[in-house]
Amino acid sequence: MSEKWLYWFEELHSGHNELVGKKCANLGEMTGLGMRIPPGFAVSVEGYGRFMEQTGAGEMIRQYVRDHIDELKSVKNQTAASRAIRQIVESREMPPDMREELYRYYEELKLRAGADEIAVAVRSSGAVSMPGQMETYLNVRGRESVVRKIIEVWGSAFTTRAIAFRLEKGMPIEKAPIGVAVLKMVQARSAGVVLTVLPTIGDTSKVVVEGNWGLGESVVSGDINPDQFIVDKESGCVECTVNRKTKMVVYKDSGTTVADVPEDLQGKRCLDEQELKEIVRIAKEIESHFNCPQDMEWVLDCSGRCPENLYWVQARPAKFSKVKEKEADYLAELMTRMFKC
Amino acid sequence: MKVYDVVPGLEFDPERDFAQSPAWFLDGTHSVPPWTPMFGWFWVNFCRHGMQYGAEKLSLPTVKGWDWRFHNGGGYLTLLLVKSEEEKQRREVQFRKAILPFIEDYDGLWGGFVQEMLGRYEKLKSLDLEKATNIELLDNFEETINTCRRMWEIHMYMMYGTYTAYILFENMCRDLAGIDDTSPDFHNLVSGFDNKVFQVDRRLWEFSKRAREEGLADLVVACKASEIRCKLEESVAGKGFMKDFMDFMNEDGWRMQRMSEINLPTWVEDPTPALVNVKQFIQKGGSFNLDEERKKITDQRKEAEKTVLSKVPQEQRGWFERLMVLAQKSGVFSEEHDHYLDLYTHAMMRRSALGLGNRFACDGALDRAEDIFFLIPDEVRRAGLNPDQFDMRYIVSRRKEQWNEWMKTPNPPAFLKEGFDLEMAMGVLIQSMDPIALKVVVGSMPQVRPELKADLYGTCGSPGVAEGPARVIMNEDELPLIEEGDILVAASTSPSWTPVFSMIKGVIVDRGASLSHAAIVGREYGIPVVMNVFEGTTKIKSGQRVKVDANLGVVFILDK
Structure with a gap:
């Protein structure tokens, strides 16, 4: 060996x-x-x-x-x-x-x-x-x-x-x-994903963060309605959607299971202002390092305070397509402008 | 003695036509040497119609296409500019919508037109000219006229749309990646694509390999061009070879020897030009591998794509890449449209006209079938159903006399109104933003750089450097003179010249832009092309050694 x-x-x-x-x-x-x-x-x-x-x-x-x-x-x-x-x-x-x-x-x-x-x-x-x-x-x-x-x-x-x-x-x-x-394994209090592009329309001026209580699997699989935060890269403006989160993924002795979210947490946002800011800050940094929109997974540990409780488990280029129609319209617009001189 | 107008209503008339436009340019690429009357009639009427149709269909914001006039066998053209700002704005709104089909589904658009045209050709060819009645022959001729008209509509609509995308790509490459269309990098980006003309070339190369395998190579090389066919048919192997070769001609040989004329046989009638290509491939020797040559260029392109894309910001890559793909289709279109549109339609015109011409000759309306090319459609119609009743020979003899005169004195490159010079005229063309004017007619003006001490200054059509003996070729008939390793010097080139590109080491053309034939084909064959040197054919003599540096856009004459 x-x-x-x-x-x-x-x-x-x-x-x-x-x-x-x-x-x-x-x-x-x-x-x-x-x-x-x-x-x-x-x-x-x-x-x-x-x-x-x-x-x-x-x-x-x-x-x-x-x-x-x-x-x-x-x-x-x-x-x-x-x-x-x-x-x-x-x-x-x-x-x-x-x-x-x-x-x-x-x-x-x-x-x-x-x-x-x-x-x-x-x-x-x-x-x-x-x-x-x-x-x-x-x-x-x-x-x-x-x-x-x-x-x-x-x-x-x-x-x-x-x-x-x-x-x-x-x-x-x-x-x-x-x-x-x-x-x-991180003892996940809450977890989720962050994309440095709005994948639906290919808008690269925004960052979108989605999260839920417990492990990130519930967000990645798309089974529940997570909290969603859309952040403008320039201004830092946040558009916040806190959903009612009834289920989450937690560890059991060996492996994981789906559990009910305690009543008092269901309507509460799963990450605070400071944690959100930190997630967005790092996502933007990584995006500019790779010069390409990123799709990343984050976990917040039960213990510790931000930023020490923030862990990353995945970073990869985001898959998104500019809506074809939008691209075609843009090219048509560019061609039209060409005739003005 | 009255000689009827060749293109009634569109003969050049200085008094009227200078009032309309101060500058009319000779289409030197297509109408030198002068056209026969029938061909001139078709071209001037329908190319003119097609350009205006294409510009209108797309609602080009600044131009309404071109106007054409006929003068002594030459075609002269001028731009039709949009006159008011309001109209420009109105047209812009329309244009933004009208250009979308090109962006959304280019292949579908072009493929659909190709199918439409092939369908028309098949229908025209389905008539057995020898057995047909006079009524059927005249119908076939009328349908041929409609086909030519439609061909030009498709031709110019596609050309305007395609080149618009190409120019935008060029601009974006300059803005985002810092390279323009006179740079070798740019040329690598738009070459290395398969197209129909290239596929035909490849078949010819395969026939050359077969000739070698079957022991026919020596015979083909030893023969004079015109004798290759006869000599081959003397042996069993040669007979088999010629049979397959003629099958191939029937598929892909519906093209004219000269790009824009119908008085020479098609390849189907006389495969000599195609056989000369086979001979030239044989002379290149067994180690020459067309596929490998092509692969090199394709690989170069892929490298160039990577380089350019890496310079474009990520969030812009989506549309940029799409635009690149679109622009890359320009080269393919430029070559393919000649095959599917011009050359094929002209072959149909010749076929249909000769069908009537033979009938006219039999019945005494003409002396020879080919004389029909000295008539125009209205005159053909006069005798069409009852050729035994009309004597058309007096028109033919007058026109022939005229035509021979046209041959003697070349047409001037432009008609300019007094007080208006060529430079001003060029300025108008560039300001028009007309994509065809920019990319085919005018091109970029060469930069004279005295420190290079070059003999001629031009622009890069295809990158590279080469040295060799010059061969000045003024028209297609002289193409067989070209030898392996020559540097071709010409006013401009056209698709019938494509096969010689595999033999030559470089090209110098007097006129051209990045989407002219010489540039596109030069790139596909990976040889340097310097364009817009203006005086190449006058300053260089055949046999002189020349060095072409297309990267710098210059030519050196080594032995003066």
Whole structure:
């Protein structure tokens, strides 16, 4: 085990997509930009490769594909293949040397977090955009569980769609450029997203912040009606919409669940003026660093005061399209102006 | 002796026409050498109509298209300017809406017109000219006239819309990324696209490869141009080759040898020009790979796109990229429209006119079928149904005599009212903001930079530097004289010149702008083109070594 396959986020930056996958590289980049992100480390793509080779899972998958190559063309069989291959991956044990090293990092993470017991999130971090769900496990406790969940994330690289995709592109089926992020869970009081563009009309002069009580999953999934704050980048003017938030996502012993929001909090805004300002300030900074509108996820910790309680878990270019019609009209306007001189 | 007007109502008349406009420019690209009467009639009537139709349909804020006159086989044109501010404003409002189809679905718009025209051509071609009745022949001719008229409507509507987008892109590149259309970077941005003319060229290249594989190459190279076909048909392999070649001609050979004339055979009638292209490809040797050459240019473009986009602020990229895609279609359109519109329609005009011409010759109205090109449609109609009843030869002989006179004295480049000079005339063109005036007719004026000590100063049509023997070509007939590695020197070029671009190392043209043929094709073939040198064809002699530096827009004559 000579080559390095575990990295602290601060060792990474956006150039490390191939090494650790986009999510980890991005968390590294965010750390470098001075954003507060939950402490954690990355399992490299190489780590995945090593697991597959050392446990023999890689060869078994290759054999499986060789045996079933003709059947794999039908979607039904791809589903069966997905199940079989996941089974191959998930039934392997982590090789002892790899396990040892993961434990070491996990212990160090606890030290960094300053706690004897921590809960972590184990998230997949693909190096290329791959269709199909890749797993995220929240609120994972104990080193054995962490190792287990890492293997499960690796197994999740073999969804039906991912298999179909690799077959279609002629890519080797057992190779998945997938990294894993292991990061401490924040005890979320409230959480949500911020976009430095109004995605509906492509207005880049505004920042929009959405949030809810509890974990950010409820906002990201779009299941509830979150609070919404639209902030003008220039003037800082805020347009506030506080909604009635009845459900939120919280941890349970292991994993998460949907819970009722306590009555007295339902109509209350989930972040205060100062927290909003801080979120917007950083979002604008990151946007100007990447010179591109950002879509970011934030979490406010139960303990601590702003700005120390603000954590970031995601920053990526915002997907938005200027409404086509608007663009066409703009071009028509420019062409018209051309004739005036 | 009375000679009837060639284009009744549109013959140049200094007294009346100078009152309308002080400057009339010769269309040197299309009407030198002088047109035959029939072709001149079609062009002046319908190109004129098309330009005004296109400007009106788009409601261009500043211009209403162009007016045309006919003079001694030459076409002369002048702008029709919008006169009042109020009208400009009214037109602006309309224009903003009228330009939208170009922005929203360019390919759909152009593709629809191509289908419309191909449908018309198919219908015209479906008539068996030999078996047809006189009524059917005359109907076919009338339908051909309508087709030509419609062709020019589409032609100019598309051209105005397309070039408007191109000019805006040029302006935006200058404003946002700091490059303009005389810069090599800009040219890289708008080249490396497939188009119909290029596809035809590619087929010719493939035939050259086949000739080599089948052992026919030596024969083709050894033959004189006019003998290639006969010699090939003497062998079994050659017969098979010519059969497939003629099938290809029937698909894509509906084009004239000369861009804007109908008195020379189409490729379908006489494939010699196409076979000469095959011969020239063979002479380039086996290592020449058209596809690889093209790929280089495409890759260069992609690089240039990245560079330019990175200079554009993120929030502006959406519309900028869309505009770029639109502007990039200008080059494709410029080449393709010649194939689907001008060349094809002219081939139809020749076909239909010769159908009647043969009947006229049989029945004694004419001596030879080709003499019909010395009649105008009203005269054709006179004898159309009953050619045995009319003798049209006296008109032909008078017109031919006239035509031969036109050949002897070149038409002046412009008719200018007294007290009005060329520079003032150019100024009017530029002020008009007419997209065709800006991008095809006038172009940018060269900057003379004495420190470069160049012999000619022009503008960059396509970037690059090259050196080689000059070959001055004044018209299409001389194209076979071009040899591998020559630097082509011409007044201007047109689509029938496209295939020689794969042989030459550079181009110098007297006149041209960034959307003229030489510039577009030069970019697609990755060779330097210097334009607007004005005196290239007079100062340079064939055989002199010249150096073309298109990046600087200059030409050096190395052995004086």
